[in-house]
Amino acid sequence: MAGWYELSKANNGQFHFVLKAGNAETILTSEMYVTKASAEGGIASVQTNAPMEERYERKDAANGKPFFNLKAGNHQVIGSSQMYGSAKSRDEGIESVKTNGPTKTVKDHT
Numbered sequence: 260m261a262g263w264y265e266l267s268k269a270n271n272g273q274f275h276f277v278l279k280a281g282n283a284e285t286i287l288t289s290e291m292y293v294t295k296a297s298a299e300g301g302i303a304s305v306q307t308n309a310p311m312e313e314r315y316e317r318k319d320a321a322n323g324k325p326f327f328n329l330k331a332g333n334h335q336v337i338g339s340s341q342m343y344g345s346a347k348s349r350d351e352g353i354e355s356v357k358t359n360g361p362t363k364t365v366k367d368h369t
Contacts, residue, residue: 262280263359264362264366266299266302266365266367275291276289276298278305287338287339305337306361308329310357315329316329317350324342327353
């Protein structure tokens with residue numbers, strides 16, 4: 260099963276999205292957006308940038324846990340991963356975003 264996006268509205272009125280893998284696991288989380296249209300633009304940016312290896316920034320959190328950011332062509336972060344237990348798991352997460360990111364399926368929960 261292919262992945263999908265879930266677009267939601269937070270209690271504070273802002274919008275955000277997550278990218279889910281085919282097994283329903285969240286593999287990328289967006290920042291908060293003031294408007295729904297901006298969040299939809301963020302989804303479009305992930306769809307475009309997800310397949311490109313050079314758009315991934317591999318990092319380690321202060322606690323040493325690996326994670327990654329997906330960046331747009333202008334170097335702004337458009338989505339971040341969860342914290343992983345190993346660099347290998349993080350790299351598998353990146354591969355999952357590369358595979359599922361281009362999907363056009365959006366579940367609108369706003």
